[in-house]
Amino acid sequence: MLIHPGLWLIAGGLVMAFVHGRARQILTLLVPAVALWLVWQVGDGVFGHVRFLDYQLQFVRGDRLARIFATIFTLMTLVGGLFALGQRHRIEVPAAFVYAGSAVGAVFAGDLITLFLFWELMAVGSTLVIWAGGAGARKASMRYLMVHLFGGVVLMAGITGHLAGGGDITFTAMKPDSLPHWLILIGFLVNAGAPPFSAWLPDAYPQASWSGTVFLSAFTTKTAVYVLLRGFPGAEVLVFVGLYMAIYGIVYAILENDMRRILAYSIINQVGFMVTGIGIGTEMALNGAAAHAFAHIIYKALLLMSAGSVFYQTGKTKCTDLGGLFQSMPLTTVCGTIGALAISAFPLTSGFVTKSMIAQAAADQHLMTVWLLLAAASAGVFLHAGIKFPWFVFFQKDSGLRPKDPPASMRWAMVIFSAFCIGLGVYPEPLYAILPYAVDYVPYTGSHVVSQLQLLLFSGLAFFLLLGYLKRTLTITLDTDWFYRRAGLRIARALTTVVSGGLAAFYGGALAALTGLGQGIRRHYGPAGVLARTWLSGSMVLWVAILLLMYLIVFYIPT
Known part of the structure; x- marks a missing residue:
């Protein structure tokens, strides 16, 4: 391999900062397309050894786990760039490419020092993406940076302690059985949005622009999922952390009035499923976590694209200000509904063939309490993201707004990811083929389809029966960010x-x-x-x- 795909994205982003017009639009699509091709030129093994002090850095380590995450990261950059072609801010898209390239670099990092360097560069790139959202986003970006610098300090302290104790620099699986390893785990969990640091995500992401939030939804939390898969598979504590995240995200999303904050809390909820799978630690569970991360990036980006399109066309994000948009934004409504069905694990969508692997792994290990909580969390997902988001934004009362569907590049991006949501749901074999371990799982069995439809049916029934209580008002929900904001x-x-x-x-x-x-x-x-x-x-x-x-x-x- 001659070119590192992550460095290619970073270099492309830096060049894009100095060009504009047609040349910038061409680079926005060309750079991630080439990066996607480069990802699949990385074979199994270690490449790009670099000598640093007394350590031999492994700049690129290729295997199935790294490739599946690098693939979805570069694909997300490509389609996200298409969605953001009309973004006029000179910094946002270049910063997003640096952000994405850093995530790809972290995925391919074979040692802890290289991982840390890309980890911190990722924090800088994402901060700039938030900062580009405008005057209201500047303070949020500084709070975001403060949290992630703290996480970086904790991670660096853990790595230093690990190396000082005679540990190997190679990034391999470890156990939280010593203080340095606990510090490394905490540093990873900060980026995953785990408690008590979950609030940085809904605090910062909704402050970004209509396109910036789409990029932000993909990389930080999913890179954290990757490093947990690589570094702490089977760590029992992650089961409890993941279940907490899954329930926490549902509760706050149901209470929320801002559509982008609803989807931000939903990110924490969905990452909770992945963290739970990593904690279970079987091959089925780890495959499920990786597959669900892949599918989640697509359908969450689709949901945020539909929300971003509404924001772009109306300038409004509160559910209380929206409604009835299906009349004038039919394509956005359809794409947003497809994303809502996918996140709810509706049959024939991508969420159904990925999320169920984690629940099946819990059942295989006879973890009945975990299985029941995951089922309850799945029902909650349908409540807040599967029904609440499209219902209050596109249907319910008529707000009187009549915006049109967004420009062509934004529509095409939504259509592409809608096709992925349905295509992977109908034919999941290509995704299963690139997972870290061999897959022996059939999602479309009679019992599984019927049980999932029953779960969704009763969740939908509960939503409409309790609609009077779920109608949004102009309220403020307190979260743990209150401790550092107020x-x-x-x-x-x-x-x-x-x-x-x-x-x-x-x-x-x-x-x-x-x-x-x-x-x-x-x-x-x-x-x-x-x-x-x-x-x-x-x-x-x-x-x-x-x-x-x-x-x-x-x-x-x-x-």
Whole structure:
């Protein structure tokens, strides 16, 4: 292999920052298309050894797990670039390509140091994508960067401890059985949106532009899924973390009024399924996590493309401001509905043939509680993303808005990913063929199809029966980001007041002490001071005699 696909994307993004017009549009489509081809030129094994200090870095390591993630990342960059052809901000798309290239670089990294370098570059690229969303996104991008810098510091501390303890630099499977490995795991989970750091995702992603959110949905959390698959397969703690994420995302998505925040919380929910599969750790579960990550990137991008199209055409994101858009945006409605069905694991869609592998793995291991919670989470997904999002945005009340479908490039991007959602659902064998392990799973059995349709039917029935309670109002839901957005700010201000007062008191006391010292010195040694004024010779002789007498008395006192 002559060209690293991740570096190719990064270089393409840097070049795109200096061109515009037709040349930029050509690069937007050409660069990821070539990167996708380059991904499949990477064979199995390690390539691109680089010497760094006393370590031999493995810049490119190819295998089936790396290729499936690199494939969907470059495909996402290609279709996302098509969707963003009309984006006029000069920074966003180039930053998104640097972001995507860094994710591909992290996927192919064969050692911990190379992984960390691409990991941090990914944080920089994604921050710029959020920052490009406008004035309202600047603060969100700084909060986002703060969280991910913290995660990077924790990850670096873990890697340093791992190497200092004699660990191998090669990025292989490990167990959370020591402090360095726990720190590495925590660093990975921060990017996955795991508790208690989940709130950075719905805080930052919806602040990006109509196209920026599409890019953001694909890379950070799914790169975290990849490194968990590579680094901590079978870690039991991940089962509990994943189940928490799956339920947490549903609860907040149901409460949310902003359509893009609904889908942002849904990302956490879906990543929770993947993390649970990684924690189960069997070949079926790991295949399911990888396959679900692949399918999730496609249908989540499709959902956010439909939401981005509505935002692009109306300038509104609140469910309370929308409704009845199916009348004037039929293509966007159809594509958004396909994405909603796919995320709900409706039969003949991609979610049905991937998510069910994780549930089947739980059943195979006789993890009944896990299976039941995953089933409940699946029903919740249909409530908030399968029905709530399309219902409140495209149907329900007539908002009076009559926007048209978005420009051609945005429509084509949605159509392409809609075709993938249906194509993979109807014929999943090509996806199964590139999974890390051999697949012995048939999704379309009578019992599986019937049980899934029953689950979806009763979830839909519950939605419409409880519609009066689910209707959105202008509310604010508190999440853990409150601790660093509000409480943290108040604590910082209180500490500033206390510290400022303490410093002022210290400076005042020090100044008073120095002033008193100066006055004392002046009083004794100044021109009129006791020790500096002129003394008569007779007085000096008298004092010398007295001192000599005292010395003699002390000297001759018997000891």
